[in-house]
Amino acid sequence: MAGSAIQVAGVSKRYRLGGGAYLTLRESLAAIMRRRGSARETMWALKDVSFDVDQGEAIGVIGLNGAGKSTLLRILSRITEPTEGVSRTRGRVGALLEVGTGFHPELSGRENIYLNGTILGMSRREIRGRFDEIVDFAGVEQFLDTPLKRYSSGMYLRLAFAVAAHVDPEIVIVDEVLAVGDVQFREKCLGRMSEFGREGRTVVFVSHDLGSVNQLCSRTMWLDHGRIRADGPTADVVDEYVQAAVPRGSLTTFAEDPGKPVQLLAAALTDDEGTVLDAPRRDAPITLELRFVVRDRIPGLSVSFMVETSQGVRVLDEDWGADTGGTLIPSSLPQEYVARLTVPPILSSGDYVFVAWVGTEFGKIVQQEVLSFRLLPARDETSEAASRGRVVQPTVRWEVVQATAAVGAAGREQVG
Amino acid sequence: MQPGDDVAVGTVGVRHPERELAWVENAPSSGWFPRLDARELWRERELALVLALKDLKVRYKQTFFGVAWAVLQPLVAVVIFSLLLGRAAGLPSGGIPYPVFSYTGLVVWLYFSAATSAAAQSLVDNRELVTKVYFPRLLAPLAAMLPGLVDVAVSLPIIGIFLAVWSVAPSYQLLLLPAWVVAALLTALGVGLLLAALNVRYRDVRYLLPFLLQVWFFASPIVYTGSVVSGGWRYLYAVNPMVTTVTGFRWSIAGGRPPGLEALVSLAIVCALLVVGFVYFRRVERSFADAI
Numbered sequence: 001m002a003g004s005a006i007q008v009a010g011v012s013k014r015y016r017l018g019g020g021a022y023l024t025l026r027e028s029l030a031a032i033m034r035r036r037g038s039a040r041e042t043m044w045a046l047k048d049v050s051f052d053v054d055q056g057e058a059i060g061v062i063g064l065n066g067a068g069k070s071t072l073l074r075i076l077s078r079i080t081e082p083t084e085g086v087s088r089t090r091g092r093v094g095a096l097l098e099v100g101t102g103f104h105p106e107l108s109g110r111e112n113i114y115l116n117g118t119i120l121g122m123s124r125r126e127i128r129g130r131f132d133e134i135v136d137f138a139g140v141e142q143f144l145d146t147p148l149k150r151y152s153s154g155m156y157l158r159l160a161f162a163v164a165a166h167v168d169p170e171i172v173i174v175d176e177v178l179a180v181g182d183v184q185f186r187e188k189c190l191g192r193m194s195e196f197g198r199e200g201r202t203v204v205f206v207s208h209d210l211g212s213v214n215q216l217c218s219r220t221m222w223l224d225h226g227r228i229r230a231d232g233p234t235a236d237v238v239d240e241y242v243q244a245a246v247p248r249g250s251l252t253t254f255a256e257d258p259g260k261p262v263q264l265l266a267a268a269l270t271d272d273e274g275t276v277l278d279a280p281r282r283d284a285p286i287t288l289e290l291r292f293v294v295r296d297r298i299p300g301l302s303v304s305f306m307v308e309t310s311q312g313v314r315v316l317d318e319d320w321g322a323d324t325g326g327t328l329i330p331s332s333l334p335q336e337y338v339a340r341l342t343v344p345p346i347l348s349s350g351d352y353v354f355v356a357w358v359g360t361e362f363g364k365i366v367q368q369e370v371l372s373f374r375l376l377p378a379r380d381e382t383s384e385a386a387s388r389g390r391v392v393q394p395t396v397r398w399e400v401v402q403a404t405a406a407v408g409a410a411g412r413e414q415v416g
Numbered sequence: 417m418q419p420g421d422d423v424a425v426g427t428v429g430v431r432h433p434e435r436e437l438a439w440v441e442n443a444p445s446s447g448w449f450p451r452l453d454a455r456e457l458w459r460e461r462e463l464a465l466v467l468a469l470k471d472l473k474v475r476y477k478q479t480f481f482g483v484a485w486a487v488l489q490p491l492v493a494v495v496i497f498s499l500l501l502g503r504a505a506g507l508p509s510g511g512i513p514y515p516v517f518s519y520t521g522l523v524v525w526l527y528f529s530a531a532t533s534a535a536a537q538s539l540v541d542n543r544e545l546v547t548k549v550y551f552p553r554l555l556a557p558l559a560a561m562l563p564g565l566v567d568v569a570v571s572l573p574i575i576g577i578f579l580a581v582w583s584v585a586p587s588y589q590l591l592l593l594p595a596w597v598v599a600a601l602l603t604a605l606g607v608g609l610l611l612a613a614l615n616v617r618y619r620d621v622r623y624l625l626p627f628l629l630q631v632w633f634f635a636s637p638i639v640y641t642g643s644v645v646s647g648g649w650r651y652l653y654a655v656n657p658m659v660t661t662v663t664g665f666r667w668s669i670a671g672g673r674p675p676g677l678e679a680l681v682s683l684a685i686v687c688a689l690l691v692v693g694f695v696y697f698r699r700v701e702r703s704f705a706d707a708i
Contacts, residue, residue, distance in 0.1 A: 007439075015706065078440070078442045079547065080702065080703070080705040080706050081442055081443065082442065082443065082444060085443070086443040087442045089439070090437045090440070098544075101544060102542075102545050106477040107473060115470055119545060119549055120549070
């Protein structure tokens, strides 16, 4: 490939903090009286960021909320200027910071395609040339002359992405566009994104979805508090990031409230020796641990643990009372308890929420989401395999053989 | 299903990596007098047209009378002005029948007033665009100048009817009519640039604007004739460029007294407004996306 397409050198961006997005006239006047520029505290959204992107390279940008990812994209796409440093781009930049920018609900689908396409930098001629493809991609032929406000949200999204997918820039800058719509639509978007890459375009892709980043980008940059924390092969950077930065409590504690008859004190995710797991993997058993205090004598008290996916699907619901027939009978009050539930390696990698319940057969006394955690893929697993969207992934055994008549007959005889 | 399997987008022609592309730089702005990148503005002219077209289309959606509203409102105003000010109060109109007099003044004024308001709101109303895409920001107020021109065009036949009814015959100066519309446009652009940029930071503009335009209306010779100001005062009066524009527009259609030498004062003011508006707009535009 012919050299770099993006050069960022020492870019920093400072923002004013606090208050509304803009100063009122009075605030400004007051600031002028006091002295210029002292009106608000400031913070650096980006600090001394430098990197180059080769032409045709796809780079992922990851980091926590507020790490400066969006600011970086806005500087790359010239929406805002840096406070210091220079960002240079070579070729037409298509910034897809949002799908459907400028869509107007009163206008028809056809009119909105032209409006949105022009906003994204296409000429009228280009849009006319691709009009049929856009309509095809979106699948909205019958509704072309219907006002956009009558579209379902799904149609709206499809149309918006269809326009965005047909822009023809040398550099594509994408911010979380994929984080919308149903699974199928997301797959379609993702497919188009990787096509952008295959077509030799330079792609900058910001996402919280590490699976997508992994799939699209060979190189990834991790922004942390406005600085580049790591920049390298995606697998390495994502792994480092997940280990260090993903704010999942493997351990949470709760403030004490002596007024409550039953109160949760702490929850943790441990291995079977009781060590808190910072980076639990799906191929090892995990233990959910809950510490709580009982202050009143409550007959028939029992405990339940539930595990839900981050989409809210309940995958486990285990009731200690039901399993053992036991109830908690404190010998003295208040009494602290520790409950542990060991889950064999059956869950797939992904995000989960641990919900704890303490109550009697008459109902709950406490129910609380006590911690959320991410199960990492197994050590040798490809991220592609890990991102297939299943809920359980127990150890299974496959057998595929050529079914010859002899084997089949023998098998049947044995079974019979 | 593997992502990408079912996607077939045949948009892309052959890439040309060998094509020499220019570097575009984004760095902190410096220098006192900003540069006008006319080439870029011209390249992006379609965006201005599309935005203007959108405003036009949206404006009269789901209205019964549609574009007739552009005519109806000033007509009602003219009836009221003619009865109250022309007949009852007997304001002088320089020999032109009062309905013709006030309608001509009103048409050019309404264009100016609509264009100024639209320009002042152009960035704030397109907040989504400003924060999500790059485009030369000047395009927003420029595009806001355009839809009002349609109203002017729609009003012209009505002016013709007025002239026929009150038997006023236009003369050769009718050819200058577009020049006065351009004058109104440039004045609106100068003021609009300034207000649009201020509006990003200080939403006070929204409240200031109607008040400003109301005062400006009475400071311009729309319902009364400018010849009530005489002698050297004319030059001071023409500090309001709309004095010259309204007088000139009316003169082009219905005759009467043409603008005199004091028009030069108006011209200077319009130029000054444009420069100040442009400089201020360009100086603060890079931070629009942060401040809006």
